[in-house]
Amino acid sequence: MFMERKCVALISGGLDSALAARLMLEQGIEVSGLYLSLSWGCCDKQKAVAAAHQLGVPLMVLNVGEAYLEVIRHPKYGYGAGMNPCVDCRIYMFRLAKCYLEEIGAGFVVTGEVLGQRPMSQRRRPLDLIEAESGLEGLLLRPLSAHLLDPTLPELLGVVDRSRLLRVSGRSRHEQLALASERGMTEYSQAAGGCQLTDEHFAKKAKDLFAHDERPTTKDMELLALGRHFRIGPTTKIIIGRNELENLLLEGHAQEGYACLRPRFAGPSALVVGPWSEEVRDPAVSLIVQHTKEEKLPEGALEFFVNGRAWSMPRDTVSSRPQDAVKL
Numbered sequence: 001m002f003m004e005r006k007c008v009a010l011i012s013g014g015l016d017s018a019l020a021a022r023l024m025l026e027q028g029i030e031v032s033g034l035y036l037s038l039s040w041g042c043c044d045k046q047k048a049v050a051a052a053h054q055l056g057v058p059l060m061v062l063n064v065g066e067a068y069l070e071v072i073r074h075p076k077y078g079y080g081a082g083m084n085p086c087v088d089c090r091i092y093m094f095r096l097a098k099c100y101l102e103e104i105g106a107g108f109v110v111t112g113e114v115l116g117q118r119p120m121s122q123r124r125r126p127l128d129l130i131e132a133e134s135g136l137e138g139l140l141l142r143p144l145s146a147h148l149l150d151p152t153l154p155e156l157l158g159v160v161d162r163s164r165l166l167r168v169s170g171r172s173r174h175e176q177l178a179l180a181s182e183r184g185m186t187e188y189s190q191a192a193g194g195c196q197l198t199d200e201h202f203a204k205k206a207k208d209l210f211a212h213d214e215r216p217t218t219k220d221m222e223l224l225a226l227g228r229h230f231r232i233g234p235t236t237k238i239i240i241g242r243n244e245l246e247n248l249l250l251e252g253h254a255q256e257g258y259a260c261l262r263p264r265f266a267g268p269s270a271l272v273v274g275p276w277s278e279e280v281r282d283p284a285v286s287l288i289v290q291h292t293k294e295e296k297l298p299e300g301a302l303e304f305f306v307n308g309r310a311w312s313m314p315r316d317t318v319s320s321r322p323q324d325a326v327k328l
């Protein structure tokens, strides 16, 4: 059986994936990098680009798209500590990697996974399961832990020299740091965490979103990373910016189905997610007032732009504690 001396290497911006790709390059194997992005916050895209640059390999950047949201909603293998469906997520991503492999005519896929490093997806059984369910059986090479795993097809065919692969396991990164230092590798993210879905605050907001919305979009997911969220009703949420950057980003999201209140005084913007009505207008203004310093509030009317149009209401009609606003 013939196999191309060319692989797709998943590059996350972290040390392990860069090192795995480097081990392939050292064996004279052509490497095409692939960065799979969750647009609401995952790995470090800039570091992935920098790592690929330092390795001297091309990098394809792909967004996972709307279909990924079904993976979050109904993970076959459940969630980790937050709302992170790590096993299903890896299967989904490796299926994308397989499509890319076929498109560019590569022989196999390389990842920086390390046996025992992550509790949910990097134990032996999930690693085997992910390989089988992604359709990459025998074609998924984890060079850092290769000696602790069964030989893959590229090793059996002699495309990859197994004796030059590693036996790394567990959560310590000492060995990888030493190997990177020997090789002068500097472009990798220091943080070794998971994505936003592993964060308990983000997970709480994501659970609320999926509980109230049959068909959330990636835009809804991106909004979870911005501001303070308050649920007002089954179809309505209000998001309050925490700084000027978030205020501007919230304004940028004010398209159909959203309304953004931008105060003309020094207070935060409020993005209403859901139908705009009097019932939602009052709590939105109350939340803005609640998150504005007293000395910044004007004496008379409170003036706003609502989706760019001027609007005002008397200050003394605003309740300082919005009823029925549940902080997420």
Ligand code: SF4
Residues within 6 Å of the ligand: 038, 042, 084, 085, 086, 087, 089, 090, 121, 194, 195, 196, 197, 198
């Ligand atoms: S941490 Fe997030 S991106 Fe990584 S495998 Fe888990 S769900 Fe997927």
